[in-house]
Amino acid sequence: MSYVRPSFRHPQLPANELGLTRRDYEGSLSTLCSGCGHDSISGAIIQACFELSIPPHKVAKLSGIGCSSKTPTYFLGKAHGFNSVHGRMPSVATGANLANRDLIYLGMSGDGDSASIGLGQFGHVVRRNLNMIYIVANNGCYGLTKGQDSATADVGSVSKAGKVNPFEPIDLCTLALHQGATFVARSFSGDKDQLVPLLKAAIAHKGFAFIDVISPCVTFNNTPQSTKGYEFVRDHIEATGKIDFVPMKSEITAKYEPDFTHEVTLHDGSVIHLYKGDKELDVLDRRSALTAIENHKEAGRFLTGLLYMEPENNDLHDTLGTTRKPLRDLNEAELCPNNHALQVINDSLR
Amino acid sequence: MKPTDITNPEYFHKVVDCQYACPAHTPVPEYIRQIAAGRYSDAYMINWESNVFPGVLGRTCDRPCEPACRRGRVEEQPVAICRLKRVAADYKDDVRTRMPKPAEANGRKIALVGAGPASLTVARDLAVLGYTCHVFDGQSKGGGFMRSQIPSFRLPETVLDEEIGYITDLGVVTHYDTWVDSMKGLLERDYDAVFVGSGAPRGRDLPGLPGRTEASDNIHIGIDWLASVAFEHTTEIGRRVLVLGGGNTAMDCCRTARRLGGDDVRVVVRSPRAEMKASPWEIEDAVAEDIPIYDNHVPKEFVVENGRLAGMLFEKVEAVYDEKGKRSLVPTGEDPVFFPCDDVLIAIGQHNAFPWIERDIGIEFDEWDMPVLSRKTFQSTNPKVFFGGDAAFGPENIITAVAHGHQAAVSIDLFLRGEDVERRPAPGFSLVSQKMGVHEWSYDSAVTIDARRVVPHADKDRALRDRKLEVELGFDPATAYEEAERCLNCDVQTVFTDKLCIECDACVDICPMDCINFIDNGDEPELRQKLRVPAHNQEQDLYVSGPLKTGRVMVKDEDVCLHCGLCAERCPTSAWDMQKFLYTVTKAGSVCAG
Numbered sequence A: 001m002s003y004v005r006p007s008f009r010h011p012q013l014p015a016n017e018l019g020l021t022r023r024d025y026e027g028s029l030s031t032l033c034s035g036c037g038h039d040s041i042s043g044a045i046i047q048a049c050f051e052l053s054i055p056p057h058k059v060a061k062l063s064g065i066g067c068s069s070k071t072p073t074y075f076l077g078k079a080h081g082f083n084s085v086h087g088r089m090p091s092v093a094t095g096a097n098l099a100n101r102d103l104i105y106l107g108m109s110g111d112g113d114s115a116s117i118g119l120g121q122f123g124h125v126v127r128r129n130l131n132m133i134y135i136v137a138n139n140g141c142y143g144l145t146k147g148q149d150s151a152t153a154d155v156g157s158v159s160k161a162g163k164v165n166p167f168e169p170i171d172l173c174t175l176a177l178h179q180g181a182t183f184v185a186r187s188f189s190g191d192k193d194q195l196v197p198l199l200k201a202a203i204a205h206k207g208f209a210f211i212d213v214i215s216p217c218v219t220f221n222n223t224p225q226s227t228k229g230y231e232f233v234r235d236h237i238e239a240t241g242k243i244d245f246v247p248m249k250s251e252i253t254a255k256y257e258p259d260f261t262h263e264v265t266l267h268d269g270s271v272i273h274l275y276k277g278d279k280e281l282d283v284l285d286r287r288s289a290l291t292a293i294e295n296h297k298e299a300g301r302f303l304t305g306l307l308y309m310e311p312e313n314n315d316l317h318d319t320l321g322t323t324r325k326p327l328r329d330l331n332e333a334e335l336c337p338n339n340h341a342l343q344v345i346n347d348s349l350r
Numbered sequence B: 001m002k003p004t005d006i007t008n009p010e011y012f013h014k015v016v017d018c019q020y021a022c023p024a025h026t027p028v029p030e031y032i033r034q035i036a037a038g039r040y041s042d043a044y045m046i047n048w049e050s051n052v053f054p055g056v057l058g059r060t061c062d063r064p065c066e067p068a069c070r071r072g073r074v075e076e077q078p079v080a081i082c083r084l085k086r087v088a089a090d091y092k093d094d095v096r097t098r099m100p101k102p103a104e105a106n107g108r109k110i111a112l113v114g115a116g117p118a119s120l121t122v123a124r125d126l127a128v129l130g131y132t133c134h135v136f137d138g139q140s141k142g143g144g145f146m147r148s149q150i151p152s153f154r155l156p157e158t159v160l161d162e163e164i165g166y167i168t169d170l171g172v173v174t175h176y177d178t179w180v181d182s183m184k185g186l187l188e189r190d191y192d193a194v195f196v197g198s199g200a201p202r203g204r205d206l207p208g209l210p211g212r213t214e215a216s217d218n219i220h221i222g223i224d225w226l227a228s229v230a231f232e233h234t235t236e237i238g239r240r241v242l243v244l245g246g247g248n249t250a251m252d253c254c255r256t257a258r259r260l261g262g263d264d265v266r267v268v269v270r271s272p273r274a275e276m277k278a279s280p281w282e283i284e285d286a287v288a289e290d291i292p293i294y295d296n297h298v299p300k301e302f303v304v305e306n307g308r309l310a311g312m313l314f315e316k317v318e319a320v321y322d323e324k325g326k327r328s329l330v331p332t333g334e335d336p337v338f339f340p341c342d343d344v345l346i347a348i349g350q351h352n353a354f355p356w357i358e359r360d361i362g363i364e365f366d367e368w369d370m371p372v373l374s375r376k377t378f379q380s381t382n383p384k385v386f387f388g389g390d391a392a393f394g395p396e397n398i399i400t401a402v403a404h405g406h407q408a409a410v411s412i413d414l415f416l417r418g419e420d421v422e423r424r425p426a427p428g429f430s431l432v433s434q435k436m437g438v439h440e441w442s443y444d445s446a447v448t449i450d451a452r453r454v455v456p457h458a459d460k461d462r463a464l465r466d467r468k469l470e471v472e473l474g475f476d477p478a479t480a481y482e483e484a485e486r487c488l489n490c491d492v493q494t495v496f497t498d499k500l501c502i503e504c505d506a507c508v509d510i511c512p513m514d515c516i517n518f519i520d521n522g523d524e525p526e527l528r529q530k531l532r533v534p535a536h537n538q539e540q541d542l543y544v545s546g547p548l549k550t551g552r553v554m555v556k557d558e559d560v561c562l563h564c565g566l567c568a569e570r571c572p573t574s575a576w577d578m579q580k581f582l583y584t585v586t587k588a589g590s591v592c593a594g
Helices: A037-051 A067-074 A089-099 A111-115 A119-127 A172-178 A192-204 A230-236 A286-298 A316-320 A339-349 B009-015 B017-021 B028-036 B040-051 B054-060 B081-091 B117-127 B157-168 B183-188 B222-230 B248-259 B280-288 B398-416 B460-465 B477-484 B506-510 B524-530 B566-570
Strands: A059-063 A080-083 A104-110 A132-138 A183-188 A208-214 A237-239 A242-246 A260-265 A271-275 A302-309 B109-113 B132-136 B173-175 B193-196 B219-221 B240-244 B264-268 B297-305 B308-321 B327-331 B337-340 B343-346 B385-387 B428-433 B492-496 B516-519 B542-544 B553-557 B576-584
Touching (some): A037 A132, A037 B506, A067 A104, A067 A111, A089 A104, A089 A132, A104 A111, A111 A132, A119 A172, A132 A192, A172 A183, A172 A286, A183 A192, A192 A208, A192 A242, A230 A237, A271 A302, B009 B017, B009 B428, B009 B576, B017 B028, B028 B081, B028 B477, B040 B054, B109 B117, B117 B132, B117 B157, B117 B193, B117 B398, B183 B193, B193 B398, B222 B248, B248 B280, B248 B460, B516 B524, B566 B576
Parallel strands (some): A059 A104, A104 A132, A132 A208, B109 B193, B132 B173, B193 B385, B219 B343
Antiparallel strands (some): A260 A271, B308 B327, B492 B576, B542 B553
8 A cells, every 4th residue: 555645746836925836735535534634625725825825834733533623634744733532623723723822723522522522622612613614524333443333423314234324413503603603604515516615614714614524434434324424415416506615815806707796805805705605595594594504404404605604793702801912022121011000900909 | 529449559559669660660668767766687588579689779779769758858968768678688587498499380381581680680570480581690699780891899799699699599590601692592492471671781982073983091991890890800900090970870880999909980861960860878978988070071081191091181061051941051161170099980960872783683673773662561572582671771780670570470470371451450458457455556656756777887998899798788776766767657647437437637637747727628639739738739630539428528737747546546436547557569479369
């Protein structure tokens, strides 16, 4: 088995604004199973960061435990990373973000890591609106421990073990919407045309951006009766509409199709265009998103694409009124205000 | 685009760039793998089968394979294919037991004119089928221009003798020192077919130049002079020598002159240096032996003093190109340049001459006095007479002569079996999976960036003192292994089965060269533009699948694929497989199917 990728590159590989090629955003060679959906998600992250010309060292990748949580090794090899305890990625992300708000925080989690052991942490990081991108690579099974049904497996889904799952699934998008997430989307690892612009929008979004990515487990959960296999997902997928992400920096020229149904301006001035959108869904209305998800679920379909967003919001730093500077940049004078400052505080409490 | 038809052997043949570029289509990666495995005799026999003279070609080939080599498209230098071929010849065991045995005579007799590479190839291919082959040559030994024009310091005589021996051992009858002066006479004898492989024996001269006649004692035609040196009739030359011409013969002349006493040897060329016909490595070797090259100098006059050659006058020119790229050499108007010299060697090209072929025996000649031939069958307008090598379409090189020989042999065999020579048996090919386990391949699939190894040379002072001392020393086995490992195994093909694909994108993500795409179909220019990295190299094909489940197609740009096998390793359904493609040129004795 090959454990290194040849270091050759296509001689005409395009470069982005930083002069970097897509290859500069890669990580080590994946050790996941061949055909794992998670590798496609890594590929989409590489593509999105390349297209946005993000300096790799401006990204912190955070993960818990599981196949999904191994993936940060396989993209953005030059970014920061922290592979934390099972289900505890949100705590580490919160700490890191509070210490330095200048980085892009990319949390990589799975259905086990977020919907089972980490469900408590997940709920809290959502309600605090931590400024991060939180991706769940959702395959409906515990691939790392031989494919037991996970908490997101649909009722009636049959994995490779052959047993029908009897339990109600946890829908992480619904949960995130209920907990006040300010950006919620669902996608499919096999649809990069949708996933890449969603990732770009999530990166540009200020506040908690959640993307649930259905990512088939080729080894344990890609049976014809599994609702998270390639075939079933392809047959039952429906998109909220085609999405286009126009970065703040690029001139808005007539290149973009004019017939978009929604236009959302993000905090940083970037714009999202939605085409041929679902008429019943208003992506700026939380209740509408919840209804659309439920309607599709009833019809036995997956609704993918951008589900909800709230461009103007208060993230955790706004709410806590923390310092704008990364903690490591605070000097002694800023960290230890003089006696006079202390007296002012004391006086205010008398 | 329509799905690629991979059952047509020409598709994958084109992907094996080196083999495709080789006139004889030698399966290069196949023998390079044998060299890497230390199986030199096997490597030699693969070569021998295809190009007849591995030891000779491993030293002297024009290497059309190397500019085509895929490694040259992804790295600076191609694999040193030619010098690896020499390794197979240098380190093989005694291969005589592996050689075919002379076949029982089938009663047919063939006359071959000239004992050069084309005739010898025909003889080898036909002798094993039972044909009795009579080879005629005016020289005292076989080999044609391989012997007379290629100096011993590039090609030792022992190598040539050995490889000609393998052919004569097949029962080929040789008539050396026998000059054929009448085709009519030959046809009147009991030969069933005649093959003409008499080369392009006449060197071009500068007859109209002032002083040519007066100084003729010290003016020599390059190829004749080289032959005279090879057969040891000439053993010395003046101290100051001018060599006219910019081809490989000029390079051989100047380097030979250095060894025969010339210590001020200069090459003078009409054209700019960049347009010289000589192979770059031949020019390099000449320059390394302190031979300066003066370009843009057109010969004007042989200067004669006291009835003896004193030097030459040249006019300085510059190359001017019109809008169609056509070159003309325009005088700069500077004063003529004088180079003093004792001898001049003229190596400005050679041409064909067939004074011995009567024009009333059914062999038609065209306006350039060349025989009218079919490019496919090499048959002349007299069905019994076939041509090949330089005698067929003008001066080329050894490997082209060998390729001609193979095809002419096929024609002669078909002709004498009473079959239609135009109806050629199809080339053979096989396509076999190289999968050895879940993630194992039977070839060394790992690819690393690696610079071309340099062939060591003999000490210059010693080499210049000994005309027969081979300059290139060849790779030692360790270096040969390293160089062999640079081969990308382009014959191990990425074969895609659309029915098995689940469009998981794993291959797209893993491909280090961004060759693989899953996109909506379109016409070729549109697809070329839409790829992850647009496919601008039009000489390389796109591999297009049938429609997949989502309606898209897989499009692979063959241009810079490293054949690393990662796509197939990453494919969960084995929709990609690495399969070894072996293409074998039609050989004499093959039969048409059906």
